[in-house]
Amino acid sequence: MNTERDDALMKKLDEIETTADVEIPTDPLDRVIGQEEAIALTLIAAKQRRHLLLVGPPGTGKSMIAQALALHMERPIEEIRVVHNPENPQRPQVEVKSMEEVLREREGLESAEGELIDPKEAPIHIAEKLGYKCVNCGTYSSPTETFCPRCGTPKASGNTMGESPFGDISGFLEMISSRPPRKRVTTTRKRLGKEEVVVFERAGEMIKVLDQKALEKRRELEKVSPRKVIVPLERRPFVLATGASETELLGDVRHDPYGGHEQLGSQPYERVVAGAIHEAHEGVLFIDEIPHIGHLQRFILTAMQEKKFPISGRNPQSAGASVRVDAVPCDFIFVGACNIQDLEHILSPLRSRISGSGYEVLMETTMPDTEENRMKMMQFIAQEIQKDGRIPHATRGAVQNIIDIAGKRAKEIDNADNALTLRLRGLGGLIRAAGDIAVWNEDPLIDEKHIEQALKRSRSVESQIIEKYGTYQKGISRDISQAQREQSPYYYWNENRGSDEPGYM
């Protein structure tokens, strides 16, 4: 596991001057501190493609773990496309291409693009016909210039000016009647004893040469049906779908005001959009606060079971409603997160699916106050400073101070003795507030006094309420009616907590 790797890197608190001396692990999973069980299961989930349910209070590392999991997975090797169906345009077909196929196709495309050469390397008559070379004086110039920049005559035709009995006028006529240089010249050439067709095309300042092979490739590419890539090969393996709407989660077929009219409108396949479940194919679909997506949980369950989910127009008023693509792959690892009190709002078949082919993990809220864990806390402080990027490093004294606060919080919030809190988002906020004070005072480092000041400033509203009203409960009961309290999803949770606690954190 990762702890062995860490140990070599870790410095003791008295070995550092400031957090600049602390080594930060490169693996994002090694940056998650105090959640050993969750990390072990995350590594297994990545390797064996298992689902995860992370349960615990905010700010303990659930999102961090979900993202790190995605980075521990193999990179995606499939691309998903929808293909025009000429028999029935309302039923575009799905096409899954492997990485090898995609790469081969790209190579093919490149070869069909032909070879670019300098006009001076092209046969002279080709350079003249395409408008790169002046037929009168032989000077090369851009084909966008109709007149030779050197001799001033039209490049494409023989110069008769001066010799003509009509003088200038003839030149003028010549100019307006001369055929403009051609964009494309087809000719033949001998190669390896065989006559073959070659096409020379204008391509800006260069000339493009298409040999027999490239021309065949072009014809082939023109034959294949039109398609749209909806999930590209190169994509992030982590898709966040917290609070997603139905169309965001499941995909959609966009409306077309012309209703897919052949000439005016766009073809149905062009309007197909993948949902988060499809974008997460071969990666991680992460949904924080699962209960918030309500009835959509049912669709996630189906997607997890089938590993395929159709994309259809989800607005019945839209022209997209009659379009459907069947069996679009969506083979993702599901990572869900929620608070303990929301657990009962998760659809039970979804939970049994997760536990059936994955793991449910309760996040730690504290860790024992040991030498090793103090070093981890120091690593956390260094990480937060690095991540913020706008605050200075902290002195050893400040680190010590923060560790003491972590100890106090473990006792206050979770009633744990000889422990350090793992409700780290809050602690991160304290570090940033202290950093802001240091910056404001133009101090080069965060020290103890900045931490003290920040502590006063960054108190949660709950602890401010306690100070003002005596207890947290008294505070709320002054503010809201009983009916309102019972409607709150946190009512029973908060009600069951000791009144001296700083409430919902």
Ligand SMILES: Nc1ncnc2c1ncn2[C@@H]1O[C@H](COP(=O)(O)OP(=O)(O)O)[C@@H](O)[C@H]1O
């Ligand atoms: N276990 C942890 N190890 C290191 N940093 C943490 C940890 N938990 C939280 N943090 C810090 O708090 C921030 C918020 O954590 P996050 O993963 O979003 O928590 P959650 O998803 O549980 O609410 C992180 O970006 C990180 O800075």
Ligand SMILES: [Mg+2]
């Ligand atoms: Mg989170």
